[in-house]
Structures are given as structure tokens and as C-alpha cells.
Amino acid sequence: GQNIDQPTEMTATEGAIVQINCTYQTSGFNGLFWYQQHAGEAPTFLSYNVLDGLEEKGRFSSFLSRSKGYSYLLLKELQMKDSASYLCAVRANDYKLSFGAGTTVTVRA
Amino acid sequence: DTGVSQDPRHKITKRGQNVTFRCDPISEHNRLYWYRQTLGQGPEFLTYFQNEAQLEKSRLLSDRFSAERPKGSFSTLEIQRTEQGDSAMYLCASSRGDRISGANVLTFGAGSRLTVL
Numbered sequence: 214g215q216n217i218d219q220p221t222e223m224t225a226t227e228g229a230i231v232q233i234n235c236t237y238q239t240s241g242f243n244g245l246f247w248y249q250q251h252a253g254e255a256p257t258f259l260s261y262n263v264l265d266g267l268e269e270k271g272r273f274s275s276f277l278s279r280s281k282g283y284s285y286l287l288l289k290e291l292q293m294k295d296s297a298s299y300l301c302a303v304r305a306n307d308y309k310l311s312f313g314a315g316t317t318v319t320v321r322a
Numbered sequence: 323d324t325g326v327s328q329d330p331r332h333k334i335t336k337r338g339q340n341v342t343f344r345c346d347p348i349s350e351h352n353r354l355y356w357y358r359q360t361l362g363q364g365p366e367f368l369t370y371f372q373n374e375a376q377l378e379k380s381r382l383l384s385d386r387f388s389a390e391r392p393k394g395s396f397s398t399l400e401i402q403r404t405e406q407g408d409s410a411m412y413l414c415a416s417s418r419g420d421r422i423s424g425a426n427v428l429t430f431g432a433g434s435r436l437t438v439l
Contacts, residue, residue: 217364244425244426246425246427246428248430254432255326255413255430255431255432255433256365256413256430257430258427258428258429261425261427263425300364300365302364304426307426308353308355308370308372308377308417308419308426309355309367309370309378310355310365310367310428311367312364312365312366313364314362314363314364315362315363315364
């Protein structure tokens with residue numbers, strides 16, 4: 214089975230940095246994904262890690278440690294539009310993504 | 323390409339009725355997925371197609387649920403004899419699924435929201 218844990222909610226100020234942690238225990242590992250989901254909308258792809266280390270993409274970075282079953286998503290220079298749910302997902306085989314419950318990030322002015 | 327399309331976006335039905343949702347994936351994607359999402363939760367996997375073949379069904383998918391992808395293009399998800407517990411957002415996603423694109427990123431549609439009264 215799959216067990217993916219992430220915090221339920223986080224709040225931060227516009228312009229600040231927020232780090233969303235994700236821990237996982239899965240029967241296999243073939244990549245870790247982060248998706249952003251605004252209320253009432255589809256999840257949209259943010260990042261993908263399959264090897265240990267940091268992947269940077271503009272204001273967003275994602276880190277993976279396979280030995281620790283741990284990832285984080287770092288959001289820098291927060292903007293109001295970054296208020297959304299952030300979903301950590303693990304692919305255990307060739308095709309299936311299993312998602313965590315999501316972390317709701319609220320950005321305050 | 324306009325992305326993954328789902329229809330209808332919203333469906334309100336009475337308990338016991340049948341409902342059908344349609345998904346049109348990105349045209350060059352051979353993999354198609356159905357997920358279900360309830361408020362405050364992440365998407366839960368329901369089923370997966372590679373071309374027209376349904377290769378996995380979750381245990382969440384009771385006998386009242388059936389999905390098809392008859393020509394390897396669009397897909398339908400039918401729920402028979404709906405129950406209030408079926409109320410959720412039904413998300414469709416597609417991906418390329420080839421060895422070149424190692425990430426095999428899923429692109430989601432906007433979802434079909436079902437409310438069973």
C-alpha cells in the first residue's frame with residue numbers, strides 16, 4: 214500500500230518563503246511529483262523528482278531523498294496567486310500516481 | 323490542443339439514478355486515468371487505460387462503476403444506481419506513456435462534479 218503524509222495547512226506572508234514537507238512509504242518508487250490545485254480547478258503539474266537532490270524551476274524548487282522517503286516543495290517570493298492546495302504524489306510503478314491529502318497554503322498580504 | 327476535456331462539469335442527480343461522464347484526453351496521449359476527489363482530500367485512483375485496454379481497476383470501483391475507452395480515444399465512466407456516497411469530483415487525466423518522456427506527467431481535466439441527493 215501507499216502512505217503519503219503532508220501537513221494540512223500552512224500560512225505565509227506575501228514575499229516570504231514556504232516549505233511543504235512530504236513523507237512517503239510506498240511499495241515501490243518510480244518518481245515523486247508535486248501538483249498545484251486551485252479551488253474548483255484541475256491539479257496542474259509543478260515538479261518531478263526521480264533522483265535524490267534539488268530540482269529548481271523558477272520560484273518553485275523540489276527536493277527528494279529516496280533513502281529517507283522524504284520530499285519538500287519550496288515556494289519562494291510568495292504571491293497571492295500561490296494560495297492553493299499543493300499535492301504530493303508518488304508513482305510506485307510504471308503508471309499509477311498515489312496522492313497525499315494536500316497542503317492548503319494561504320498567502321496573506 | 324485544448325487539453326483534457328470533461329463533460330458535464332456539474333451533475334446533480336437523485337439517488338438511484340445512473341450517470342455517465344465523458345473524458346476527451348489530449349490526442350497524442352495513449353494513457354488515460356480516472357480519479358475521484360472529495361473535499362479536503364487528494365485524488366484517489368479509480369482506473370487506468372492504455373489505449374483501449376483497461377489495465378487496472380481500484381478496489382474503490384464497485385460493481386456499480388464501469389469505465390470504457392472503446393477506440394482508445396475518449397473514455398466514459400458510468401455510475402449505476404447512484405448513492406449519496408458517490409458525491410465527489412471525478413477527474414480524468416491523460417499522459418503520453420512512452421519511454422522518451424520519462425516523467426510521464428499526468429495532465430488533468432477540470433473534472434465532473436457529481437452531487438447525489
